[in-house]
Amino acid sequence: MTELTSKTIAELRDGFRSGEFSAREIAEAYNDAVDAARLLNAYTVTTPHDALAAAEVADKARGSSDLLSLAGIPLGIKDLFATEGVDTTAGSRILKGFKPPYESTVSANLRKAGAGMLGKLNMDEFAMGSSNETSAYGPVISPWRRKGSNVGLTPGGSSGGSAAAVAAGIAPGATGTDTGGSIRQPAAFAGICGIKPTYGRCSRWGIVAFASSLDQAGPMAKSVRDCAILLEAMAGFDPKDSTSLDLPVPQWEAGLSGDLKGKRVGIPKEYRIDGVPAEINALWDQGIEWLKDAGATPVEIGLPHTKYALPTYYIIAPAEASSNLARYDGVRYGLREEGVKTLDDMYAATRAAGFGAEVKRRIMIGTYVLSAGFYDAYFTKAQKVRALIKHDFRKAFEKCDVILTPTAPSAAFGIGETTDPLAMYLNDVFAVPASLAGLPAMSVPGGLDGQGLPLGLHLIGNELDEQTVLNAGLAIEERAGFTARPERWW
Amino acid sequence: MSVSPEQVRHIAKLARIAMSDEELERLVPELNNILGWVEQLGEVDTDGVEPLATVIDQKLRLRDDVVIEGDIRDEVLANAPEAQHGFFAVPKVIE
Numbered sequence: 001m002t003e004l005t006s007k008t009i010a011e012l013r014d015g016f017r018s019g020e021f022s023a024r025e026i027a028e029a030y031n032d033a034v035d036a037a038r039l040l041n042a043y044t045v046t047t048p049h050d051a052l053a054a055a056e057v058a059d060k061a062r063g064s065s066d067l068l069s070l071a072g073i074p075l076g077i078k079d080l081f082a083t084e085g086v087d088t089t090a091g092s093r094i095l096k097g098f099k100p101p102y103e104s105t106v107s108a109n110l111r112k113a114g115a116g117m118l119g120k121l122n123m124d125e126f127a128m129g130s131s132n133e134t135s136a137y138g139p140v141i142s143p144w145r146r147k148g149s150n151v152g153l154t155p156g157g158s159s160g161g162s163a164a165a166v167a168a169g170i171a172p173g174a175t176g177t178d179t180g181g182s183i184r185q186p187a188a189f190a191g192i193c194g195i196k197p198t199y200g201r202c203s204r205w206g207i208v209a210f211a212s213s214l215d216q217a218g219p220m221a222k223s224v225r226d227c228a229i230l231l232e233a234m235a236g237f238d239p240k241d242s243t244s245l246d247l248p249v250p251q252w253e254a255g256l257s258g259d260l261k262g263k264r265v266g267i268p269k270e271y272r273i274d275g276v277p278a279e280i281n282a283l284w285d286q287g288i289e290w291l292k293d294a295g296a297t298p299v300e301i302g303l304p305h306t307k308y309a310l311p312t313y314y315i316i317a318p319a320e321a322s323s324n325l326a327r328y329d330g331v332r333y334g335l336r337e338e339g340v341k342t343l344d345d346m347y348a349a350t351r352a353a354g355f356g357a358e359v360k361r362r363i364m365i366g367t368y369v370l371s372a373g374f375y376d377a378y379f380t381k382a383q384k385v386r387a388l389i390k391h392d393f394r395k396a397f398e399k400c401d402v403i404l405t406p407t408a409p410s411a412a413f414g415i416g417e418t419t420d421p422l423a424m425y426l427n428d429v430f431a432v433p434a435s436l437a438g439l440p441a442m443s444v445p446g447g448l449d450g451q452g453l454p455l456g457l458h459l460i461g462n463e464l465d466e467q468t469v470l471n472a473g474l475a476i477e478e479r480a481g482f483t484a485r486p487e488r489w490w
Numbered sequence: 491m492s493v494s495p496e497q498v499r500h501i502a503k504l505a506r507i508a509m510s511d512e513e514l515e516r517l518v519p520e521l522n523n524i525l526g527w528v529e530q531l532g533e534v535d536t537d538g539v540e541p542l543a544t545v546i547d548q549k550l551r552l553r554d555d556v557v558i559e560g561d562i563r564d565e566v567l568a569n570a571p572e573a574q575h576g577f578f579a580v581p582k583v584i585e
Contacts, residue, residue: 103564199545213545242550311528322505326550329506336571343583360507364517365524367505368493370551377491378528379554383541385534390537422527438545463546 004029016033016072018320023055023072046119068114082206082427091135094354109197113233130427132160143168143486147452156186163190173221181431184443188407188456194220199438200245203238209261211320228252234346264441266400270306303382309433315382322366407456
């Protein structure tokens, strides 16, 4: 049943409904594929019984008039989402063995829509990383390889397990989370689609917190339509998240249209930065042509504070993280270091043993920028620059309906190739501004580079306008004809 | 601004992360690199700019002050490294 694992969610849904195959066949095909792909290290936990149980329910319900939207669809869940009774580690040693007594709202919504779970997907520790190398459970290996090479590449991060799983056909779709590009950059690296909706569309309840003013969940899947289908199921008002938007969920799938007549596509000149490979800029130009072909008009826009987005992010995100991660104290869950006498020493020893180097670095930065005497110089300053970045976008959206940029400044790189933290942070140079402004943004595959690796195009929409982002994504997808899949070596 | 080894030691204490002298030594240049880089924000004129408080405008809601769930003490304690008599247990804090 390898062909089932190359289908989109829409194709699986339609084939299941028409009786071409059963939900059980889908679940079994994916469970087998997951088992056969251990080398990718994409899953931290597998839950084949869960996928089969949901399939059984779906098969019994087939033919009934009110079949659930995701009946018969098994999904991978990023390990940042609390899943009741199933290990939830956020890629960290400090949460080893943690079994939440509750289910995150987003994964519960997917379950309510009929989806089963294939397992939990590996990720950078606490979503802090752009390569999956910070996971305490070892890095995910991308299913993609450079032409003629067997060097292990990163799938990007932090939702690297999700991206690798979808690209390798060991999940038809997956949840991701995006704080500063963690859905979009791995989607680009893996040649798949991923959308981060407007901040507040998806409930953060039950998602292990990294930087609460930035964290947003979103889907990762093979196609734009699949992303629309999944996002509809994931999104929605949740009284348990104080920043959840109390708005109806639009019917994004029904609203899909690749016709962009009358739409203006903003091209920000500040995103032409030094050091980006010519192939990426060439794909960007090609993307502009594709959107013109779909009826849109390109307009040049200015986002003057773009260059300050990354440094702003690297004050705000670590500050929020240092506060959020204070809860890992060895008392209520997860790891506890024994052999120390006082409570204070137990905290410090537990956190020293439980957190990896990147997480410690960010907690240290965050603690420093929030500490007495430095708060205004760093944190308040960053929140002011963030207001200016938000204002830049507000002005830009007076002139355009959607913004097109590259997703990442490079294709996937090799595991161990980027060791300097600052160089790693630069991966998210194009992704972070939309995060700081809370805007919906999506990566869609545009083509392969000279080494045979996927490159993504990035669409940023106005607040609450996921539909235009999805539609522009569809217009690109229809024209890019991206059908490349990694050749199986695992 | 740059941080000294003593400051890094102080930050580690505030963050409750035990660190060896070697680790502290290694972190000093790493943190200074990152802090030196974020200091470019000093170039931005932010006079009269209100710091951003919420990224998408919305009012904070109040809910009725009623118990909606709970009574799951044992489930919550099940994840504790050490639980005794229905409580989280920690090393002795009072001599």
